[in-house]
Amino acid sequence: MSRRLPLGVLPFLLLLAVWDLAVLTGWAPESHIPRPWKVITTFVEQLVVPFAGNTLPVDAATSLGRWAMGFALGVLIGVPLGLVMAWVRPIDYVVSPVFEVLRFIPPLAWVPFAILWFGVGAEASAFVIVTGVLPPVLINTYVGARAVPRAFVDAARTLATPAHRMFLEVLVPAALPVIVGGIRIGAGLGWMSLIGSELIAVRSGLGYKIVIGMQAFRPEFVISGMLAIGLIGFAIDFATRRLERRVLVRLGQAA
Amino acid sequence: MPPRRLRLLRRPRLIVGALSVFGALALWQLATVWLAWIRPLFLASPATLWEAFASSLKEPYGGATLVEHIRVSLGEVLAGFAGGVAVGVPLGVGMGWSPVVARTMSPFFNTGRQIPPLAWVPLAVVWFGIDFAPKAFVIFIAAVIPCTINAFVGVRMVDPDLVNAARVFGARGGRLLCQTVIPAAAPLLFTGIRLSLQISWTTVVAAELLASSAGLGFMMVNASRNLQPEFIMLSMAMIGLLGALMTQGLEWLQSCVVTWQEEARE
Numbered sequence: 001m002s003r004r005l006p007l008g009v010l011p012f013l014l015l016l017a018v019w020d021l022a023v024l025t026g027w028a029p030e031s032h033i034p035r036p037w038k039v040i041t042t043f044v045e046q047l048v049v050p051f052a053g054n055t056l057p058v059d060a061a062t063s064l065g066r067w068a069m070g071f072a073l074g075v076l077i078g079v080p081l082g083l084v085m086a087w088v089r090p091i092d093y094v095v096s097p098v099f100e101v102l103r104f105i106p107p108l109a110w111v112p113f114a115i116l117w118f119g120v121g122a123e124a125s126a127f128v129i130v131t132g133v134l135p136p137v138l139i140n141t142y143v144g145a146r147a148v149p150r151a152f153v154d155a156a157r158t159l160a161t162p163a164h165r166m167f168l169e170v171l172v173p174a175a176l177p178v179i180v181g182g183i184r185i186g187a188g189l190g191w192m193s194l195i196g197s198e199l200i201a202v203r204s205g206l207g208y209k210i211v212i213g214m215q216a217f218r219p220e221f222v223i224s225g226m227l228a229i230g231l232i233g234f235a236i237d238f239a240t241r242r243l244e245r246r247v248l249v250r251l252g253q254a255a
Numbered sequence: 256m257p258p259r260r261l262r263l264l265r266r267p268r269l270i271v272g273a274l275s276v277f278g279a280l281a282l283w284q285l286a287t288v289w290l291a292w293i294r295p296l297f298l299a300s301p302a303t304l305w306e307a308f309a310s311s312l313k314e315p316y317g318g319a320t321l322v323e324h325i326r327v328s329l330g331e332v333l334a335g336f337a338g339g340v341a342v343g344v345p346l347g348v349g350m351g352w353s354p355v356v357a358r359t360m361s362p363f364f365n366t367g368r369q370i371p372p373l374a375w376v377p378l379a380v381v382w383f384g385i386d387f388a389p390k391a392f393v394i395f396i397a398a399v400i401p402c403t404i405n406a407f408v409g410v411r412m413v414d415p416d417l418v419n420a421a422r423v424f425g426a427r428g429g430r431l432l433c434q435t436v437i438p439a440a441a442p443l444l445f446t447g448i449r450l451s452l453q454i455s456w457t458t459v460v461a462a463e464l465l466a467s468s469a470g471l472g473f474m475m476v477n478a479s480r481n482l483q484p485e486f487i488m489l490s491m492a493m494i495g496l497l498g499a500l501m502t503q504g505l506e507w508l509q510s511c512v513v514t515w516q517e518e519a520r521e
Contacts (some may be wrong), residue, residue: 007355011363032382093271098279104495104502106457108373112479112487117297127257192371196461199376207374211465214377221376232371237369 003161034220043224051221054204056228063205065233066122074186078134079179082141083171088199093141099138107132111200118182125197125205134191140182140205144175173251180247182246184240190234206232271435292422299485304492307485316486317477319469323521325493327470328459331387335394336455340448343399345449347406348440352432364403372454373461385466390459397458405447409440437517445509452505456498 016036020027023035034042046056054062085092110131114124149169156170174177198207206229213221280301286292287300311321321325346364350357364502375396380387413436421435437444463472471490478486 007358008362010359012366090271093268094275096276097272097276101276101495104499105491106453106460106494106498108457108461108464109475109491109494111461112475113484113491115479116482116487118483144372164459192373196373196457199373199461200464210374214380217381219381221379222381226370226374226378229374231406233371234369 008159010106014016031217032219034223039223039227042220043227046221046224052161052209054207054209056206056224059204059206059209060228060232063194063198063207066125066198066202066205067129067236069233070120070126070194071133071187071190073126074133074190075137076131077130078182079141081181082138083145083167083175085138086142086145086175087167087171089232103135106187107197108196111197114197115201122202122204124201125194128197128201129190129193133189133190136189137179137182140185141175141179144178144182145171147178148174166197176247176251177244177253180244184237187236187240188233195229257312277350285358295484296482297484299488301485303485304488305484307489311486311489317469317474319476321489321493324471324474324490325497327387328463328472328494329497331390331462332394332455332459332511334387335458336398336452338395338450339398339400339455340402343402343442343447343451344396344406345513346399346439347403348410348432350403351407351410351440352436368380368400371394372400372458376462376465379462380466389466390462390470393462394455399456401450402444402447405443405450406440409443410436410449412443413439438513441513442509445505445513449502449505452501453498456494460494 020036023030023033024053043056043096048055050058053061081095085095105130110128111124114127118124118127152170153166156166162168168199193208194205198205202208206225210222210225210229213219213225260439283298284301287295287298288302299300299307307316309320313320314324317324346360350360374395376389378393383389383392417439418431418435421431426435459470460472460475463470464476467473467476471494473492475487478484478490512518
């Protein structure tokens with residue numbers, strides 16, 4: 001480890017040095033970019049002092065709550081729909097083309113309609129998150145369930161397995177590694193969609209906070225908000241990776 | 256050779272798929288016009304959308320015609336995307352090829368990519384204003400990530416036997432990299448480039464929605480303020496169409512460049 005550390009910190013040091021020098025020499029005006037230490041003090045300060053209406057932890061909790069709602073909705077729609085599409089051919093034929101057409105519209109492009117349909121607020125944001133979470137979850141579930149070995153299904157059929165048990169005890173466990181992979185990707189995309197929707201469609205949360213920082217021309221608030229967004233994004237990624245790993249270990253497929 | 260009609264009938268997927276899309280269109284017409292379930296304010300009818308399309312080609316909407324809006328968005332996407340690929344692919348290949356580069360750049364790259372690209376938009380606006388530069392900058396940040404990751408994984412996953420075989424034949428350094436490693440990693444390189452393209456479109460929309468004076472996202476903002484769902488739908492359709500076309504183009508390019516992929520599979 002001691003051999004690894006010095007090389008890895010080089011780019012960070014370089015960035016900080018260039019950043020601080022650029023501000024000190026006046027090449028980058030301090031109104032556009034604060035000195036690095038000011039970002040840290042702003043971040044710490046915001047833990048207790050409200051900016052744009054709330055303190056950082058309160059806004060983080062708001063954003064996380066919205067994300068959790070949209071993420072849960074996306075998984076609750078995506079996994080069953082993916083399984084049904086993989087299993088019932090007519091539904092696959094009917095849903096796939098429509099889904100294929102809509103897939104190329106980026107999640108954030110739904111924001112204006114979300115506002116039109118639900119007004120400015122949490123529902124609009126949840127809708128946008130669902131459009132971000134749904135595609136990877138749905139696609140992975142579908143692909144995972146289609147790849148379940150025919151022998152498993154045939155074996156279960158020979159034992160006269162009823163349809164609901166076929167789903168819960170054959171298809172889902174066999175497809176689970178791929179499904180969980182889709183859930184992990186969806187979680188990350190959902191977090192990004194949430195931030196995007198908060199930039200435009202909601203009046204609270206971390207995304208809104210950095211927009212207010214932008215409008216007030218206070219880059220130290222923007223950057224400290226970005227740090228908070230990055231930290232939570234990292235936590236979500238870490239948690240879903242742990243989940244994926246546990247599922248693989250449990251199924252005996254961990255590398 | 257069976258008659259054409261019969262062959263078509265043997266492909267139920269295609270028929271049902273076409274019927275399904277037509278069904279969705281019919282339902283749309285039914286809901287907005289014939290039965291008028293949905294108020295025109297919430298969803299435009301097909302005819303209104305078509306009128307919006309036709310009129311925006313000739314008369315400016317939100318200060319520019321449709322073609323000009325497309326040109327603005329497309330220019331931003333192409334600049335950011337090209338920059339992201341130009342930096343991301345060499346960076347990823349370098350990290351995959353040289354342990355020193357990997358040890359130097361990995362922690363930095365992995366820390367930086369935790370911040371979702373869209374969260375850079377407000378800062379980019381503070382730095383560069385609301386025109387071309389902030390969008391190109393944010394799209395660059397978004398596009399660089401998938402390119403780098405896939406190039407890195409692609410180079411790391413190259414069969415060591417292949418590399419050793421090339422070494423035995425005397426290939427070294429740059430030649431080994433360009434003639435053995437990169438061609439073998441090409442499929443994943445292209446996957447990364449395709450993902451970069453998709454995220455580029457997602458990002459341009461978000462950036463234009465937040466702050467812009469032209470482009471398809473600006474058209475959306477304008478339409479949303481004036482409660483004109485037909486223009487929201489028009490810009491959504493254009494974004495989807497351009498994204499799909501460029502993805503298709505990239506796949507076509509991949510099939511032209513990576514001709515050895517098929518041979519390898521056989």
